[in-house]
Amino acid sequence: MSHLPFPLVALLASLALAAGCHRQESAEAAAPAAARAANVRVAPVETSTASPVVRAPGLLARQTEAELSFPLPGLLASVSVRAGDRVQAGQELARLQLDPIEAQVAQATAAVEKLRRDLGRVEKLQAERVATLENLQDTRTALAQAEAALATAEFSRRHAVITAPSAGLILRRTAEPNEIVAAGRPIVAFASEGDGWIAKAGLAPRDAARIDLGARVELDDGNGGHATGKVIRLAGAADPVTRTVPVDFQLEAAPPGARSGLIVSLSITPAPVAARTSVPLAALRDGNGGRAFLFIVEAGATSAKRIAVEVESVDGDRAYLRTLLPATHRVVVSGGQYLTDGATVKLTN
Numbered sequence: 001m002s003h004l005p006f007p008l009v010a011l012l013a014s015l016a017l018a019a020g021c022h023r024q025e026s027a028e029a030a031a032p033a034a035a036r037a038a039n040v041r042v043a044p045v046e047t048s049t050a051s052p053v054v055r056a057p058g059l060l061a062r063q064t065e066a067e068l069s070f071p072l073p074g075l076l077a078s079v080s081v082r083a084g085d086r087v088q089a090g091q092e093l094a095r096l097q098l099d100p101i102e103a104q105v106a107q108a109t110a111a112v113e114k115l116r117r118d119l120g121r122v123e124k125l126q127a128e129r130v131a132t133l134e135n136l137q138d139t140r141t142a143l144a145q146a147e148a149a150l151a152t153a154e155f156s157r158r159h160a161v162i163t164a165p166s167a168g169l170i171l172r173r174t175a176e177p178n179e180i181v182a183a184g185r186p187i188v189a190f191a192s193e194g195d196g197w198i199a200k201a202g203l204a205p206r207d208a209a210r211i212d213l214g215a216r217v218e219l220d221d222g223n224g225g226h227a228t229g230k231v232i233r234l235a236g237a238a239d240p241v242t243r244t245v246p247v248d249f250q251l252e253a254a255p256p257g258a259r260s261g262l263i264v265s266l267s268i269t270p271a272p273v274a275a276r277t278s279v280p281l282a283a284l285r286d287g288n289g290g291r292a293f294l295f296i297v298e299a300g301a302t303s304a305k306r307i308a309v310e311v312e313s314v315d316g317d318r319a320y321l322r323t324l325l326p327a328t329h330r331v332v333v334s335g336g337q338y339l340t341d342g343a344t345v346k347l348t349n
Helices: 006-030 099-127 133-158
Strands: 038-044 046-048 054-062 065-069 074-079 092-096 161-163 168-173 186-192 197-203 216-220 226-234 245-251 263-268 276-280 285-288 291-297 305-315 318-321 330-334 345-348
Touching: 038 291, 074 186, 092 186, 099 133, 197 226, 197 263, 216 245, 276 330
Parallel strands: 038 345
Antiparallel strands: 038 330, 046 276, 054 197, 054 263, 065 186, 074 092, 092 161, 168 186, 197 245, 216 226, 216 263, 226 245, 276 318, 285 291, 291 305, 291 330, 305 318
C-alpha cells in the first residue's frame, strides 16, 4: 500500500474541515427563525386598587403614662416605690418634708383668724361712726389676702404627697430621699394598666398623606410577638425637629411580654386608590428615579417591544405604574437582559 506525502494529507484534511463548516453554516441559515428566538418568561399585566403598605418603626407605650412630680420645691422625705412595683389607686408614692409646709399653713391660719376678729371690731366702730369707711375696706382687703395665702399653703400641703392616680405600674424612679427637688421635677414615671396600649410613630409627610383615621396596622416586636390595631390620632402638623408627622395607633391587645419604650415595626394599610397598572418588579429594567423600561409582548405576537413607563411606587415584588398598559399584554420578567426592541421571543412557563 502506497503512502501519501504528509503535505498532501494535511491539505486534504483542511479541505474536508472547510467543507464541513460550510455545510453547518448552510444548515443554520436554512433553520427557521423561531429556532433562534430568545427564550423569555412572561407575566400578565394586572390592574390593582391596592396602595403599598406604609412601613415605619414605632414606639410601644401604654395609653396613659405620666411623669409624676411636686408642684412646689422641697426636701424629699421618702419615695416608697421602685420601678416595676404595682400600685393601687390612692397609694402613697412619694412625700416631701412637711414641717416647713405645716408652719406656713399655721401662720396663714393665724393671720386669717386675727383679721376676722379685726373685721368684726371695725364693722362695729364704723357703725358707730368711730371708724371710717376706708378703715373697713382696708380690713376686708387684708382679710381677703390672708385667706388667699391660707389657700396657697393648704394647696402646698395637699400636693406635698404624690399618690397613684389609678391602679397601675411604676415605670421609673428618678429621685431619692433627702434630695432637694425643684417644682415639676419628675419623681416617678407611672402607667395606668386599665387604658390599653398604643404605638407611636413619626411618618414621612408623603406616607402620612396616604393614611386616614381608622387605617389598620400590624405590629411586629422582632421577638415573635404580633399585634393589630388602628390609627386613632393623626397630627395636623409635622414635628419641627424630625419633620415627621406624629401618628398614634390603638392596639387591640399588647404583644406577649410588651414593655413601654420598646421599638417595634409597623405595617399600615392605606385606603384603596384609583385602579392602575401593576406588574412584577422583575419586569422593570434600567430604572432611574420614577422612570424605567420594560419589554411587553402583545397578544398573539412573537416579538418583544421595549417601552418606557412611569413608576408610581413599589411594594414587595410588585411595581405600580402611572403608565396604563392593556390587560391583554404580557411583560417579560426573565430573559429581558438579552433582548433588544423588536427581538423575536419564545415564551416559556
